Amino acid sequence: MATTIEFNGSAFPSIILRDDLTQTWNNIRLDSLPPVESEPLLKFLELIEYEKLENFNPDSVLLVKASSCVMQAVYAAAIFRDGESIVLKLGDNQFPITQKGDLLHCGKLKGKVVVTEEEDLSGNKYPKATCSFVSKNRDVFRVPIQLASRDLNLTVADVEATVINEEPILSLLRQVPGNSFKMHELGVGEYQLHSYISSSDGEYGTVYKLHLLDGRTVLSRGNVTILLESGWRPNPEKPLMLVISRIEKLAENKFTVDCALRERLPMLGASTRPVVTVDAHSRTVPEPELVTVGVNDSLEDEIPY
Structure with missing residues (x-):
């Protein structure tokens, strides 16, 4: 049965x-x-x-x-996006999902997306989605789909139209959770970003996360947070860069960072000479060999996924 x-x-x-x-x-x-x-x-x-x-x-x-x-x-099991891919996350493991028409495929399972309308404690309505995967012996596994409802202001109609029209659901999904880097951990340089920004409620207000093309996430701060709090959001038709021009260490585990967003591609071979301040004593980095673009070798082993 x-x-x-x-x-x-x-x-x-x-x-x-x-x-x-x-x-x-x-x-x-x-x-x-x-x-x-x-x-x-x-x-x-x-x-x-x-x-x-x-x-x-x-x-x-x-x-x-x-x-x-x-x-x-x-x-337990849930469906997210990981960059430009759909994944099923189960504990520390991620399994690839492919979409063909209105069906999602994961291993030997195939499933359809079901959309319902829910209401939060404040009476605000929001879409909720699940995928009902079915096996050859007809067992059904219901897996929640993590929609980026708040970040994208999604409605039930938005999600239903995407599913009925057999359009890719990737753009509607939340980025898979993982450990986020702080900006000073990335280092001075330029980092190419995805155009989507995720947010969540933190102890001191909204926390914004930027998503690097290499799959890492970094917490916003300074100028970037001010810009996002103003309501500005990236244009998906334009490239997006995170620029970190200066890092200053004030005390143990306490840093200031000069940063900004730019709607352009990396400036390879840039002639700027970033200043990195360590223990409150400035020093100019002489002739940087290249501008970091998306990957910092010293952090590769710490990438959570």
């Missing part, structure tokens, strides 16, 4: 009993779940062909947010 499976918090009740959730974000191993919880997840993994995924990590198939060892939320 065919069954419908959803990987939400109620699918993993054993996590409520755990007292080893010592971090804010906790990775859950597949073999740490009881069989009644792990078997449907393992079945799903086999159908999306986890064995073909390079560096599959069985020690991170779920992500649990906790406080004082008490579970707050469980994050």
